[in-house]
Amino acid sequence: MLSKRLEEAVNEQIKNEFYSAYLYLAMAAQCEAMNLKGFAHWLKVQAKEEVAHGMRLFDFVNDRGGRVVLRAIEQPPVEYPSLKAMFEAVLEHEKKVTGMIHKLYEMAREEKDYPLMTHLQWFVDEQVEEEKNASEILGYLKMAGEGPGLLVLDARMGERKD
Numbered sequence: 001m002l003s004k005r006l007e008e009a010v011n012e013q014i015k016n017e018f019y020s021a022y023l024y025l026a027m028a029a030q031c032e033a034m035n036l037k038g039f040a041h042w043l044k045v046q047a048k049e050e051v052a053h054g055m056r057l058f059d060f061v062n063d064r065g066g067r068v069v070l071r072a073i074e075q076p077p078v079e080y081p082s083l084k085a086m087f088e089a090v091l092e093h094e095k096k097v098t099g100m101i102h103k104l105y106e107m108a109r110e111e112k113d114y115p116l117m118t119h120l121q122w123f124v125d126e127q128v129e130e131e132k133n134a135s136e137i138l139g140y141l142k143m144a145g146e147g148p149g150l151l152v153l154d155a156r157m158g159e160r161k162d
């Protein structure tokens, strides 16, 4: 069974993953409003992925005989001054999430909760991927600027499958 302290911490991370979904959905809404359908699509797929992250932890708490308690999700920012600023925020956010996952892993290690450590290993690897994706897109955005290159990039973003 999960200790109370770990249960609390995992519940907090469930909220963080759902906040990520909310954040990316808010960004998708801005892209829709800017007529950047490809970016909007990419961000909507990303939001679904974040819900799946939250659900992995949700199921884990239940599998371990814990109690999931859903916490309040704060409102994400409504508008970014540019796409570049938006993806800088994505990268910053993912770095922050990486820190949270590492902290959680550290707690699991302190308590010698091996199942939680194994479960979190997937998240540790996933965060490497998330940060890599965000910095790649940011790099492309810096190259494309706000000109016609942006439309090419938008079309490419629209090709994301999952």
Ligand code: MG
Binding pocket: 017, 020, 049, 050, 053, 097
């Ligand atoms: Mg996540």
